[in-house]
Amino acid sequence: MIKAILIFNNHGKPRLSKFYEHYSEDTEQQIIRETFHLVSKRDENVCNFLEGGMLIDGSDNKLIYRHYATLYFVFCVDSSESELGILDLIQVFVETLDKCFENVCELDLIFHVDKVHNILAEMVMGGMVLETNMNEIITQVDAQNKMEKSETFIFQSPRQDR
């Protein structure tokens, strides 16, 4: 099971947080902060696993993260997940974002966190991996976006922000 998925930048600003167990808003913020502290003080070129079981209850939890440019992608998982598998999944996630946003950068995530959520929802559901095939994910995301577009009013054409 995946317990939580967090994306934050090099300064610890959250860009996306998805908890698959309920915590109060304060606890969530604290978890994000502590995770940031743990992850950010690690050098590049060290392994991507961290035993941070204290953050989210359950002692067999691990933090598995990847650092891309300005962003950290952190998955908190329990022992039923394969460590290397989750690393691959993060890679798939980022590549999918890259396809959906066309050269994704932090700003995309800042302004379109809802879209990121929608993409994530096609990959992970309720803490369990739903789909790992990037093409399948993109197909489903596109189909839903198309539907959304067909529903939008003329007045509501969303402004394109970057």
Place this chain on the structure above:
Amino acid sequence: MALKIVKGSIDRMFDKNLQDLVRGIRNHKEDEAKYISTCIDEIKQELKQDNIAVKANAVCKLTYLQMLGYDVSWAAFNIVEVMSSSKFTYKRIGYLAASQCFHEGTDVIMLTTNQIRKDLSSPNQYDTGVALTGLSCFVTPDLARDLANDIMTLMSHTKPYIRKKAVLIMYKVFLKYPESLRPAFPRLKEKLEDPDPGVQSAAVNVICELARRNPKNYLSLAPLFFKLMTSSTNNWVLIKIIKLFGALTPLEPRLGKKLIEPLTNLIHSTSAMSLLYECVNTVIAVLISLSSGMPNHSASIQLCVQKLRILIEDSDQNLKYLGLLAMSKILKTHPKSVQSHKDLILQCLDDKDESIRLRALDLLYGMVSKKNLMEIVKKLMLHVDKAEGTTYRDELLTKIIDICSQSNYQYITNFEWYISILVELTRLEGTRHGHLIASQMLDVAIRVKAIRAFAVAQMAMLLDNAHLLTGNMQRNGICEVLYAAAWICGEFSEHLEDPNQTLEAMLRPKVATLPGHIQAVYVQNAAKLFATVLRKHEGATDSQAAQETSQLLVERLPLFVQSANLEVQERASCILQLVKYIQKLQQKDVEVAEEVSALFAGELNPVAPKAQKKVPVPEGLDLDAWINEPPSESESEDEKPKAVFAKEETKHSRPRHTEVDEKELARRREARKQEQANNPFYIKSSPSSQKVYQDAPGVEHIPVVQIDLSVPLKVPGMPMSDQYLKLEEERRQKEKAEKKKKEKKKKREKHGKGKKHDSGPESEEDITPAHHVDIVTEEMPENALPSDDDDKDPNDPHKALDIDLDNLLSGTNCRPLADTEKLPVRTHRSEPLKSPGEDGDVESVPQEPKKRSSKEKKEKKKDKDKDRKKSKEEKKKKKKHKHDAEDEPAELPAEEPVKSEETNEVATPPTSTSAEASDLDFWLSSTPVAPTAKEVAAPAPAPAPAPETSLAAAPDSEADEPKDAEPEEVKCSKHKKKKQKKEKEKEEKKEKKKKRHHHHHHHSDGGEDSVQNGTMEEEEPLPPMSNYCLLAENSYIKMVYDIQGNLQDGSQVVVSVIFENKSDSFLKSMEFNVLDSLNSKLQRPEGAGPHDGLVVPFQLPPGVSNEARFIFSVQSIVMPQKLKGTLTFIVKSEDSSTHEKLDFKLHFTCTSYLITTPCYSDAYAKLLESGDLKSSSLRLEGVNMPFHHLLARICFHHHFSVVERIDSCASMYSRSIQGHHVCLLVKTADQTVSIDAKCDEPSLLGNVLDEIKQTFSQC
């Protein structure tokens, strides 16, 4: 309307959208909080508008603010509004918001049930998808219960996109509503072979999660997973399956043997590191589970270790880390194979990555032996000196201590060395682990008697150099060791060379700066030292020295008397007065040493922390036996049951003890012998006999270590541990030389024997400790194990999912789905009946399982009937053949789908036998290739000896199994697809209800149908049972009914009535009416008068039956009652129609107010202890049915659940709809059943007991 929308949209243009909000926040870095609070105000305004687009936009922004840590739960209702928008765009926003901030405590969640249900059945797959995704995040027990059925239907959706989501979410549903696991499991299992890989992967995922927590229940799925493992190419699925096997193998070693080969193949063939790693992991798990090795065992270990070495040597830090992680698992069982890679692991200690260093440290822990301990610790000490950062250094320190102290200092051959290591460690700057070192010092000094003299000398030195330790405030943690030093010097002061000097050191003014608890120990032990000094000078001619010592104390102690610490002050003033008194006596030349020493006489032995708890019941003491004569039966009602319950509880624990005494004792004795054998300090009867096998080559294995003279920060007078390495070296060689001599002697006598051992490397036993040390073990009662009683977390949600699923399909103790296990269907709830047409529509959706089966039945009718007949015949045949376990599995795959359909409907009586279990056995016992007839025919591997008659058939069908299974399954899923396309027609519904009714009938008919009863075995299966009883009957119609409590509403019960048309005419316009009593009222639709009848929402063609549910509200549930009622209906034949009526009496038993509620034994015990319950009891004579039948009957008819069963005794629990607890203790002894009961409502209890009595009087 249109204008309004346009207007709303125009308004919206001026609202901020999410991007504006984000931009705004970024532009207001200075006063972010203030800006956001104005935004929230705006959002509140937006939420007040009618336009859903505006609302959705507001909710979208709230979702963002939630991520920033703002509580947005106040908008929960608006989120629900947005969720229920018909537009996908808004719906998605709503569900996202809900998934981010809803949780079990969100009260508006209960408003969403219907909306979610609607979305789940939406024709648009993305509506359904979004609802499922959202639901997966905020599903509550209520939602899970109410929607379980709908989601289960979606598991067979035509679109794989929906199927896979539905399958995944079932895991969440199981967690929240464990009762759904059994009904849903057959279909979940089916999905393992779904044509779509995504769905398959989801199913594997869910079952793996389930199995991880309760592996034993999923063992029977091993063959299926094995097939998947060998056929699947999806690495994700493979990884999950392989992980699952890792969890299963400990339970079934035979499975492991079967796995080794394919796993090894995968290891060789795969290029994916993730898969390779998991394979290695599972192979390790297999090897661990195979305690007795198989021949090619070592090859597998070698392969694993070799692959792991490649991982560890990889430049990728991740692989390195994981390699070390897996290595530590091998280490537990095969330390030798890991030890050969010591170089690699020591190398990892120098890695720049701390996680890797820590992993390597973990490995070292398991790699030490007597031989290499000193060397490894020396390496670690070097790292301690080099380490930057206190955390890693502290970690090293604890590891060193862990390594040395593990399993009772097993690997330490020289305790002087260890003490010096500890003393060296005290020089660590800024460590937090002073107390750890201190406790080690204390432990060693107390438990290793022979080392006391040395330890005391070292400690005296520490005390003397205390200023080095306490000089720096930063090193405060380390001063804890002074606590140990002072105590050791005091307690074992007889070993001190110069007690006076130590006494002086302990009373220095500087001591007053130490923490209070240490000062207290100083003072106390100064007194002990004083006693020793007095003894020393006793009898000596000049008493000068003794008097000087007294004087010293008298001078120095006042400093401590002024201490702010109470403990110090108290002890100091006590001792000061004592010393002053002694001083007086000394001046009178009175000998006092004896008396003073007596103050501190006696040895202080360590006691194991759990010793008290572990004191076993002595032999011959029976805690259950009456001390006095047991009270006679006629004693007061009130007292008796209490005693019974109390007695019961002790009984639970007693058998455990006796069992332990029998087997455990032998095992423990063995273990103790083993331990003694491994314990170098245990003086064996003939120590030399084991140690004679020595040879020169062994010497090379002993590492030669140079003395490192340039160790920094050398404390004057402090010993260096390194010197011991050298000493130890010499000692060992000398020993060896001696042994060699001995051996030579022996060799001359016995030539052949010695040779075998010559070439082998030096073994563990060969290293004898430097001096025979007698470890005083912690005091423990005889027979006690120091192990922990591990209590499982009672709050673990997975505990509830520990459900035996094998017997769902088939099994030895077959327990089919009971009525109460049906997934709830919406009509049960407080919806009054509607007009026939309307109701048909409403009902058809939620009653999916019934409909499904009915449709299927209709479609498949012929097919199925044939199948059934076939299986019936087969079974009959089997019966004739006295049933053979072997031929069962062959039939199983074909039968299962059918069975699973039925199980949803009604409680099917037990079918078949241990098929599943024997299936697994069979699978495990044979090679993957289909067995030849001979193999199967041999009765040995088969669990049940196979009678000859069935032999011919068995092997054939067995061999065919894999081929047969697949087409059947495919066929089945096809049917389902067809069925879903079918329109919902009323006719069909009736059809199905008729079926349903028939079903009930054959239950009550008592097993006329041999198919349902299955094949009988030694262990008698349960007879068929039904709760439906006759309500009324005439020549036209027959009504049977059952009453169930409504869990959601404490004041409601649901009466299900099955109407059966017995005539040749058409029955219509049925009206059901009941004369309400004060207590019980039929719930009528709004606007209806209190005496109006309810229209039964269907008509009955000839010979057809159907079921209707009526809801009654009740006030008091403590008494049973009867309600009079009438059914009126029109009988319409071809030429005429007549109005008929039928009177009936509805009997509301107290049982019908009870709801089967599971209860854990600990909660149960607590409940009984609480003392709030009144008790009563019941005796039944002449009940001659097996105990498990009896229990099953009580469970089934009276809605109880078994809490615990021990032999012929069981505790049961149930709860009324109003929350009364009812506890039963059922015991049986030769045809007499006694039931002791407790309940917080005595009259309810009395009535329930009466009803139970009646149940058993009828049979």
